[in-house]
Amino acid sequence: MNSIKKWAICALVMATYTMYPLQPLAAEINNQQEINNLKQQLQQTETLLKKMQSRLDRLEQRQAQASEQTIPAASPVVSPSITSPQYSQSQPLASPVAMPQPATSSGSASANAFNPEISAVLNGGYYMFTQPTSGFAIPGFAVGDAAGLGKRGFSLNESELDLASNIDNMFYGSLTVSLAPEGGANVEEAFVQTLNAPLGMTVKAGRFFSGIGYLNQFHAHHDDFLDRPLPNRAFLNTQFGDDGVQLRWLAPTDTFLELGGELYSGNAFPGGGGAFRGQGTWDAFMNVGGDIGYSQSWKAGLSYLQTRAIARDAFDAAGNVAGRFSGNSRLLLANMVWKWAPNGNRLYQNFRFQSEFFYRYENGLFGVTTPLLAYQGRQFGWYGEGVYQFMRRWRVGVRHSELFANNSGAAVITGGLLDTGGHRPRRDSVVVGFSNSEFSRIRLQLSRDATQPKVDYQLGLQYIMLLGAHGAHQF
Amino acid sequence: MKHHLRMTIYALLTGAIMAGFSSPAWASIRVFACEPEWAALATEIGGDNVSIYTATHALQDPHHIQARPSLIARMRRANLVIATGAQLEIGWLPVLLRQSANPKIQPGKVGYLAAANYVQKLNIPNRVDRVMGDIHPSGNPHIQTDPRNIAIVAAVLLQRLQQIDPAHADAYQARYQDFTGRWNAALQRWQQQAMPLRGERVLVYHKGWAYLLRWLGMVESDALEPVPGVPPTTSHLSSLLSKLKQQPVAMIIYAAYQNSRAAEWLAGRADIKAVKLPFTVGGTDAASDLFGLYDDTIHRLLIAAQAK
The missing domain is CATH 2.40.160 (Porin)
Known part of the structure; x- marks a missing residue:
């Protein structure tokens, strides 16, 4: 696909340059009128190129679309093909504005997508x-x-490393390790929490900052x-937490x-x-x-x-x-x-x-x-x-x-x-x-x-x- | 005797639980809509069978909402959460979902609908780096600016409502049919009206209009924000101003929740119009429902284009 795209762009560039020849550039450079004309031509070329690029992109997208699955239809009442073709036919804005297609998957479905949210806090x-x-x-x-x-003076404060993710449909987990500037790691928080316990309950277990008071449960980087x-x-x-x-x-x-x-x-x-x-x-x-x-x-x-x-x-x-x-x-x-x-x-x-x-x-x-x-x-x-x-x-x-x-x-x-x-x-x-x-x-x-x-x-x-x-x- | 006592206790307990956990309108489906456009859509399709809570309004930046106690309380009993998705609500929705203690509306369940998952997204970045500002790795989330996306989400919403509340499946179907009929007619009208806008170049405040501009065949020349999420700077605005002298645009567009100052400043110097667009339902007085949203959007764009 990539090589096709490259060739197509090359062809487009060549085509446009033949349509708008730039040879007079060296000869008539003093002529203000000429320069203005050239500028306009350049602009036109640019817009044309942009249009072509966007068409190419759309084409690519559509191809990618074709390989994707459709909406995981649950109800039999309505078929997933809700983009009734009448839209595109009645489309008065002509061909370049195509009807957007329904899509299902948004991001990449690679195994990396399951990686937990990772963040680090730098503090000094x-x-x-x-x-x-x-x-x-x-x-x-x-x-x-x-x-x-x-x-006193310059100092590096505790750096923080956070990992958090839904574990499965029942549990969420989070790990916060703080790294002391003089060396050594300390498990600040490491807990699991339920996601679908009944009756409005949530159970948390592990090491975590207590829910008492207001400020206590926040990590220091949240403070003003x-x-x-x-x-x-x-x-x-400073902050109460325990196992x-x-x-x-x-x-x-x-x-x-x-x-x-x-x-x-x-x-x-x-x-x-x-x-x-x-x-x-x-x-x-x-x-x-x-x-x-x-x-x-x-x-x-x-x-x-x-x-x-x-x-x-x-x-x-x-x-x-x-x-x-x-x-x-x-x-x-x-x-x-x-x-x-x-x-x-x-x-x-x-x-x-x-x-x-x-x-x-x-x-x-x-x-x-x-x-x-x-x-x-x-x-x-x-x-x-x-x-x-x-x-x-x-x-x-x-x-x-x-x-x-x-x-x-x-x-x-x-x-x-x-x-x-x-x-x-x-x-x-x-x-x-x-x-x-x-x-x-x-x-x-x-x-x-x-x-x-x-x-x-x-x-x-x-x-x-x-x-x-x-x-x-x-x- | 013992048996009777136990039965009585069970009956009392059940009664107490029913009384405590149900509200007067307990037959209706509770919808928690993250943005006003989804609340309006749920009203169109759900009618009287749903009660809707809207988490944000048109004068709030949907990227920057706090996970307030009131939102957690409302999500606790929701049967359906309608979010835009594509990381628009990443700063607050995950906390609400986790704190709501409501298993029915967790991602992956029938009760969680992320609208952007069902439409084709624009501006999916090839490279993700925070130097580029607050970009959304899964594409531009502001899908509601194209009414054809609303039609796609309407069909998904119908399925969800029918799954959650099968007793009223026929009613939802009827309302959906009625809505799509009116929507298709409106789409044709809007597209006819917007013909003169085709090919117009515009400056945007935030890159939030990709879908609208694609729909109407307009061209985004630049954004007032130097990178998404970072407010316009003087140096960036003056570089835009000098660019405008080379390549004029028809207008500057910004959303109702955004500060108009930068747009007005630049518009004044470049002698073009700065247009406030509703962005979502409620953004302007005329945008009181979904139909009004696009009626007013196109109306405002046309006025600005004619004035140039």
């Missing part, structure tokens, strides 16, 4: 702090290993800010109502040690949502998480174990998000406001070395953020987050981890983001970080780029 940046990062801590909070801030809010870092070690199962039920109502529950191994923060023979953490959540007219939409939720922690490690800024907690931890979470876009067209302008409230009650034993001492913690945190896309590709955002701890017990030693020193950690950020397309994003964030009594001013410049398959995002 530059960070500036006015205070030394080595002494970073959140006063009054025994945090996990991922609650701290990034490195460089870091997660203070309460997410303190209460959920377990999830059951969701979607109510058969026009207003969105979703109930869900999860049971986890209890190894991940805020759990630890896999209590109750490896089922130490459970949670439940409820989400409602809807639209207000065309321009506004909202979602709100309540979640509760309970865990029994066995020797849960608390870390300092250097990554060393700074204490251990054993006991019960209960977390209550309320969240809401409201989005606006004029007429629901979010391409040029849109706005989003989101806020989450956290309340945690912990009681048990805490200590750096044995013997462990009694500890009771009542801790509260919240954040609110607004992000406004004011023109295509550009957006600005502001965020405020705050923590408050009221700890008691013998484990609360003056100057120790659990001692707030009367300080209330706060952090404010402003971010400007530029997205050339939905696959690339560059952002600059300025923060006033009063997490500790000494205020730190921070600057971060970051790029996040997505290679490969187009991942669709949740609301």
Whole structure:
């Protein structure tokens, strides 16, 4: 077919050149009139060639069509040959405009078509702090290993590799591996999910980010800010995920109502040690949502998480174990998000406001070395953020987050981890983001970080780029 | 006695489930149409036997929709999802399908209809690279701009409705026959009216008009977007302007949901008309149904062509 096409094009080119001879080009070049004539001729030749090319393409397409199957007709009532020939006969626009043919298969049917969606996230940046990062801590909070801030200067952040696909007609699967810049891979998420469970149920199993709260289930590359809010870092070690199962039920109502529950191994923060023979953490959540007219939409939720922690490690800024907690931890979470876009067209302008409230009650034993001492913690945190896309590709955002701890017990030693020193950690950020397309994003964030009594001013410049398959995002 | 008790409990449970899971109009087929043109087509063929929810409207860019909770809730109970397909809805439909917890409308099932799978697609790229912008590897998805494609999809839709709701198969058949009769007449009318447009060269905002232009025998000379999905830049517009001096076009066309600024700017300088076309049902006041969509499209094109 290809060689026929090549020959046909050659023949066409030669034919047109004989029809519109270009010889006078050298001789009469000074003559403006002549030049204009030539230009016109060239244009005509071009259009003619284009027409012929398109005819050739159509011919090819039709040939390819002939080898394809027809619509997998299911009902006997109507035959698939619905392109009643009367169209082409009554076609007043003459032959070059042929009636489009029905087709069945769209893409290539090669085995490669079954490959999962593959994508990678590249992430790096530059960070500036006015205070030394080595002494970073959140006063009054025994945090996990991922609650701290990034490195100074230029740094590569975690790169991410995603594979996702429908496994068969019953299951969907997804794998996300994060690659640490210093080497080593970490399975961030690896789960399977049902596609046709009855009665509006969906079951998920494996390792995955929990559905509690709003921000928690999103991958970091979805965020508009460089870091997660203070309460997410303190209460959920930035992002809570563990090995377990999830059951969701979607109510058969026009207003969105979703109930869900999860049971986890209890190894991940805020759990630890896999209590109750490896089922130490459970949670439940409820989400409602809807639209207000065309321009506004909202979602709100309540979640509760309970865990029994066995020797849960608390870390300092250097990554060393700074204490251990054993006991019960209960977390209550309320969240809401409201989005606006004029007429629901979010391409040029849109706005989003989101806020989450956290309340945690912990009681048990805490200590750096044995013997462990009694500890009771009542801790509260919240954040609110607004992000406004004011023109295509550009957006600005502001965020405020705050923590408050009221700890008691013998484990609360003056100057120790659990001692707030009367300080209330706060952090404010402003971010400007530029997205050339939905696959690339560059952002600059300025923060006033009063997490500790000494205020730190921070600057971060970051790029996040997505290679490969187009991942669709949740609301 | 025990047996009776068990029977009573079963009856109560069944009753509760029926009450909880059915709506007043539970006999009707729920159609979830991703774009307004498919909602309009479902109305033509389904009539009173279907209740239709339209996920998007004509002033939204169908490439950029959010998987909102309201859409998930509506898809949960749908019997039939009509999408355009060809990756037009790739940024949101996969999430809806996965979150809807509805086995009936998953791809491959009778309840999932991707219209573009049934028509011959244009602009299938030989090479796919994101440098070329937001291109669709399986071809141009904006098939609804050619009314002959609507006729093809109508037949597929009839089959699906008859399969999902055999009780009303005859009613669907009758409505389909009525629709195709009127549609064929309209097609002839449109093609007669559009004769003067044949051969006209046009600038497009987004490469969303390939099917319309092929149908009417018009020629797309260039697009205002430097590559699909990337907004017009000043440098690209000025290069288009200088090209226009060499090779004039009849008009610039853009869709109702697109920003008119770039088109108006260029039209003003090149002294041609920028024409807003409805693109789908509801895009203009006159495009209130499928017939109005093409009536108004051709009407607007003709006015602009005469003005040149």
